[in-house]
Amino acid sequence: MATDPPGDLELAPLDGEPRTLDGWLTTFHLAAVILDPYTYESAWLPETAGRILDDFRGADCRIAFVVTADADDAREFLGPWAQRILTFADPDRDLVKALGLNELPAFVHPNDTAIGRLTAGCGAAGMTIAVTRDGRYGTAAHAPSQPAAAGGRGAAGAG
Numbered sequence: 001m002a003t004d005p006p007g008d009l010e011l012a013p014l015d016g017e018p019r020t021l022d023g024w025l026t027t028f029h030l031a032a033v034i035l036d037p038y039t040y041e042s043a044w045l046p047e048t049a050g051r052i053l054d055d056f057r058g059a060d061c062r063i064a065f066v067v068t069a070d071a072d073d074a075r076e077f078l079g080p081w082a083q084r085i086l087t088f089a090d091p092d093r094d095l096v097k098a099l100g101l102n103e104l105p106a107f108v109h110p111n112d113t114a115i116g117r118l119t120a121g122c123g124a125a126g127m128t129i130a131v132t133r134d135g136r137y138g139t140a141a142h143a144p145s146q147p148a149a150a151g152g153r154g155a156a157g158a159g
Helices: 046-055 071-078 094-099
Strands: 010-013 029-035 061-067 087-089 106-111 114-123 126-128
Touching (some): 029 046, 046 061, 061 071, 071 087
Parallel strands (some): 029 061, 061 087
Antiparallel strands (some): 010 087, 029 106, 106 114, 114 126
């Protein structure tokens, strides 16, 4: 179950000084995609997630990737997206734990350190929206087709 992260949780961007979550949320909400670069479920998402985050540029939110790796591995995993979109390294999964996430990848939209929207995991039915406390979002979305892994099958539950 999603939990509200503490405002004093520090997020470290790849190229900059760490700030608390409260500090990052002072002016804008955060729209972030959280990826684990060491899993198949996240491996195919940087390009798609980057394009989606790019669509949020005109919105009143700060777009970001959160990668559960150190800064060097995050840069390698995201490639050019690490330069184009604010990226946080979370090697100890402090944000993931604070949010109460059990599955990655995830999309989070915290505002004032309260979770506004949350999407997490890739199950048999695809990405599911496990969303908000207020119950306004109860729909399910399906992930795009995943490329086949060795042996001709995609990720567990894919196509």
